[in-house]
Amino acid sequence: MKTTIAVLTAMTLAAGAFAAVEVGQPAPDFTGTTIDGKTIHLSDFKGKIVVIESYNADCPYCHNQYKTGAMQALQQELAAKGVVWLLVNSVNPNNPSHRTPEQAKAEMAAEKMHVTAWIDDSSGTIGHLYDMKTTPDMYVINKDGILVYEGAIDNQPDPFHDPAKARNYVREAVNSLLADKPVEISQTKPYGCSVKYAD
């Protein structure tokens, strides 16, 4: 419980972060605590492409991406290209799908996740700021801090498909940025489970 309170207090919003999240506009800055207890800001990663993933291990849509290894493969592929990957878990502490930092670390290792940081957002602050609706819900931010993609991970909104055969919008967006091309699909309807925010 102590940890939870510590996490909650650690969650403060940077000034100006109340701006709405909109594709083509600067992504609002935020402050979060990682499961290692470190405090990070979005602005720490200025000059790099950032991917934000809203996550819930128990949601079948997220689970499908991980059990097939597709999400880890994407994380690894993009990490090799210098992309920052922030995983945001906004499940509230009373939900059975909530993860304590210890559980989260174990899950990260077991699933062989390849992310820059897992941010414990059990207060839902970042989730609400970014208007995250579903798990997964994906955001791609360019080197100048502009949001260039928001929405679904891919074009197969069901928890049974083979992600390798789907059209992955995040990979497309990042590759377009790296190739200095405009992002073709910049917004889609996110699919998945609802984010389990605190009431």
Added chain:
Amino acid sequence: MMAFLVGEAPAQNALPSFNDSLSAGHTQARLILSAEVARPGDTVWAGVDLKMEPGWHTYWKNSGAAGMPTKIQWHLPPGVTAGPVQWPLPEKFPPAEVTTYGYENEAVLLVPLTLAGNLPPGPLNLKANVSWLECSAEVCVPDQTNLEATLTIGGVSKNSEAAALLETWRKKIPQPATNCLVRAWWQTSAGDDTRPLVVAGNFTGVLAGAPPTVSDFYPAGSDAYELQAATEKLSLAGSDFAFRKIVKKFSGDWPKEISGVLVTEADGQRRGYEITVPVGEQPGAGALSVSPASGPPPVTGTVALPLMLLYAFIGGLILNIMPCVLPVIALKILGFVSEARSEPRRVRNLGFIYALGVLVSFLALAAVVIGLKAAGRHAGWGMQFGSPIFIVCLTTLVTLVALNLFGVFEVTAGGKILDAAGQLASRHGAPGAFFNGVLATVLATPCTAPVLATALGFAFLQNNPAIILLIFLFVGLGLAAPYVILSCSPAWLKFLPRPGPWMEQFKKAMGFPMLATAVWLFNLAYDDYGKGVFWLGMFLVGVALAAWVFGEFVQRGRAGKSVAWAVVVILLAGDYVFALEKGLHWRTAVPEMTTDSFSRTAGGIAWQPWSPQAVAAARAAGHPVLVDFTADWCVTCNVNRKIAIEVPSVENKLKELGVVTLVGDYTHFPDRITAELNRFHRAGVPLVLVYPKNPEAQPIVLPQLLTPGIVVEALDRAAR
């Protein structure tokens, strides 16, 4: 049932024991059928009955901001075709930021199964794989299962035990919004990727009791945009309901139309109505539309009152040359010739009196429509032709007019019409002109002229009596306009031939088209009275005899006029009692005998009776559908059918494309067809629709006057 455990091996270390709530099995599914035994060619309802544990739910066809619609994948034997899933009205689940639509406790998803006509008798095994996402407030679990049911094909159909349950759930499927006019428009110009949309509507006056309260709107899903969950109610002058939704665009252009389900509450009951509304840029421009999943009418463009009044006027003009009104034209021509040598002022006055007759009749019609709407009844153009009593009266009247033209008796008290024209004062001409106006109106109603249909359809859906009145007035003005203009321009009258004995001959000749009209009306009466029309014929002969006695011995007789009068009265009274009352039982017509059993083969086309279910079933089986809404008294309909449908080129096309042909018989004004016509903004027949075989596509509304080319082209489009 496949249990889908989330987390698997690695999660065991990391997770406390949540396995209980994370395992599947919170929803039980079974497959039920409305029939145990069904005949080849039948449509059987199948239902996937999902029972959820308390606290768990599954999703609607648009699951909302999260979740997944339940999917049904059929594995059916050859000859059995599944139609689209019919979803019962769902509930809306909080929280506000991630609202979803779905079902708690139980939901039966319905699917029409069409059986081919050539299925051999015996049992059939129907299989479906059903997959769904079940969620509680805390977690979501996907699950799936294979379901089976057996249907026996036999000679006599037999309902199953589940039929009643299916019927209960069938009532929960949102219905087409036939009694509702809805408009939608953007509140702001396009800018950001969210935009407020205003939806407003009115219930048309065909509802029994107080209009329901619209409590919410559940949008249909789309990948390109999303109507967010919050429904902000507005109060808007002149609208029964109005609300605002925020639309978020993901890709492409802003939607041109939106669809979804209006949720209403009345008497503690929730009901859903399917609507599809074009979205206008401004409040005024929001086009009207009503519509259903089975086929929203493609009503586009703006419907402004001035335009409708113009349509009404032009429609009235065109009515002059429709076959229904032609006999009256004969009378009018005669009237002009006989008046031609009178003073211009007198001619003009008679023209105006004729117009007055037309207008008064149209006002009376408008009053009837307004009255019926106020009383909560359906109103339709030409509906008086659905009343057998009206038909008997009109047949009698038209027969008398013909006899009058033949010279059997005179209407004017002053003797011959020529005398009346030449010498007698306007008081003799005036009632005649007025009567002609009334007659023209009465005979005009079974002919819905093109153009007029649009305006009348608009009028019949209005709640505002002033608008109904105005539109009817303009139709009347259109009908009367040519005569008023002619009688005001004496220059034109110069070209008329001189009056002379030829006029008497012309008048008699014109009696024959009038007699033809009488025969046509007589024929309509056959539908109501069957063979009893013999007595109507005898009654008409009696009336004719009385008219002759009246003309010969009362009007032209020298002596014994009072005796002749007595004979006329006795003849008419006896005729009435024996022929109409005792013979025909004219006030108690044989109830509609044809409406629902209307199927026949004509010109190689097998017409089946129309019903929304028949349309859905045929489309579900992959057939395009042609629907002909017609009535025996509708001249245009019958002309269309003869020259543009029951012709070899169209018949071959129908066969080649496997088109199912349905006929909706409007002769007796069944309410369900009135409702369907209103849905397409028509107040009457003809209405010919072609439904594409793709059940999602909109029906094609054919024009009022058809050619084989138009029909063939529409069929080709529908088969694509």
